[in-house]
Amino acid sequence: MPSPNAGLIGKQGSLREIMTPALVLDLDAFERNVRRYQQIVDLHKLQARPHAKSHKCAEIARRQMAAGAVGICTATLHEAEALAARGTSNILITSPIVGQGKQDRLLALLEQGITLTIVADHPEQIPSSASEHTLHVLVDVDLGMGRTGTRDAESALRLVDTISNTRGLSWQGLQAYSGQVQHIADLNERSKVYTDQLRSLADLIMALDKRGLKPATVSGGGTGTLAIDCREGILTEHQAGSYIFMDVEYNAVALGVQAAFETSLFVYSTVISSNVPGQATLDAGLKSFATDGPLPRIRDGAPSGTTYAFFGDEHGRLAFPDADHRLPPGSLVALETPHCDPTVNLHDYLHIAQNGALVDIWKIDARGSC
Numbered sequence: 001m002p003s004p005n006a007g008l009i010g011k012q013g014s015l016r017e018i019m020t021p022a023l024v025l026d027l028d029a030f031e032r033n034v035r036r037y038q039q040i041v042d043l044h045k046l047q048a049r050p051h052a053k054s055h056k057c058a059e060i061a062r063r064q065m066a067a068g069a070v071g072i073c074t075a076t077l078h079e080a081e082a083l084a085a086r087g088t089s090n091i092l093i094t095s096p097i098v099g100q101g102k103q104d105r106l107l108a109l110l111e112q113g114i115t116l117t118i119v120a121d122h123p124e125q126i127p128s129s130a131s132e133h134t135l136h137v138l139v140d141v142d143l144g145m146g147r148t149g150t151r152d153a154e155s156a157l158r159l160v161d162t163i164s165n166t167r168g169l170s171w172q173g174l175q176a177y178s179g180q181v182q183h184i185a186d187l188n189e190r191s192k193v194y195t196d197q198l199r200s201l202a203d204l205i206m207a208l209d210k211r212g213l214k215p216a217t218v219s220g221g222g223t224g225t226l227a228i229d230c231r232e233g234i235l236t237e238h239q240a241g242s243y244i245f246m247d248v249e250y251n252a253v254a255l256g257v258q259a260a261f262e263t264s265l266f267v268y269s270t271v272i273s274s275n276v277p278g279q280a281t282l283d284a285g286l287k288s289f290a291t292d293g294p295l296p297r298i299r300d301g302a303p304s305g306t307t308y309a310f311f312g313d314e315h316g317r318l319a320f321p322d323a324d325h326r327l328p329p330g331s332l333v334a335l336e337t338p339h340c341d342p343t344v345n346l347h348d349y350l351h352i353a354q355n356g357a358l359v360d361i362w363k364i365d366a367r368g369s370c
């Protein structure tokens with residue numbers, strides 16, 4: 001079913017008429033973020049492999065690759081399948097794939113002829129019957145988060161051997177992503193924790209090198225570590241995801257001047273009732289925003305100082321700084337999302353806005369599923 005807002009595309013000023021709750025992308029800010037990221041990684045001779053877990057949208061993957069990315073990352077097999085079906089041709093799945101059912105799907109995806117890379121931290125995650133197409137594999141390295149990844153050089157080396165001795169597989173290098181440092185608000189503090197972690201990665205690279213196993217690819221990094229990854233020069237490939245959208249959570253993180261990105265993603269919501277003095281009820285609640293982070297922040301459509309609070313599954317509560325203030329039913333309010341990735345996963349469409357008009361609607365192709 002097409003978006004109910006499809007009829008507004010291309011009409012001057014049509015953003016004012018958008019039916020809500022709607023996920024809206026400021027196209028110009030988004031395009032600037034895509035270009036800026038590519039310029040930054042180019043300057044530091046890193047390859048861009050942006051993470052599609054943030055957007056789950058083939059049109060965005062296409063634009064990131066058109067800007068110069070070598071490929072994209074997905075967090076899941078389902079995301080990889082959905083994006084490959086819409087033309088994404090080079091994918092790294094950044095979580096291990098386990099179980100026969102998923103490994104069969106993985107090989108079926110490989111049969112489609114795309115360039116496909118997986119990660120492994122255990123021999124169980126390596127498919128036993130590789131197809132005639134080469135499956136690329138990175139050894140996943142734990143930098144201290146404890147989520148996935150080998151935890152010592154010996155197990156990484158053993159895994160490299162196993163991969164190298166399995167027909168149809170090609171060992172490409174390492175993945176090393178540090179999730180817990182990305183949102184450390186202070187840049188110096190983040191840099192201190194993360195550079196310590198990177199030192200263990202550099203040691204592993206050296207140990208591999210000594211055995212004649214220099215990794216061609218060392219993939220990792222996020223929006224929060226971009227400036228540090230550029231400075232340290234250990235990664236060869238960068239996986240930032242949130243930079244295209246930004247959100248309340250990331251806007252509280254000092255990224256470094258060069259790596260400053262603009263908020264491009266909003267939830268538009270409409271006042272549906274305003275009978276209580278000093279407040280109004282919006283049509284966007286717990287089902288429109290991820291709730292693992294801070295509260296949504298008002299960007300536009302309400303007086304400065306107005307705050308948002310969840311008011312139930314389908315409702316939000318605006319509290320005005322002045323009890324006499326009123327926003328009549330039908331008023332449109334734009335809110336910054338608390339945490340962009342899981343918010344996107346709640347919506348079917350991205351409504352593309354430029355100069356006050358709805359100019360396109362992009363499907364969020366890979367939301368949900370397993």
Ligand SMILES: Cc1ncc(COP(=O)(O)O)c(C=O)c1O
Pocket residue numbers: 051053054073094177179182220221222223224239240241242243
């Ligand atoms: C493996 C991996 N790489 C990259 C990213 C992108 O991070 P960010 O959205 O902070 O840029 C994530 C995000 O969770 C991730 O899990």
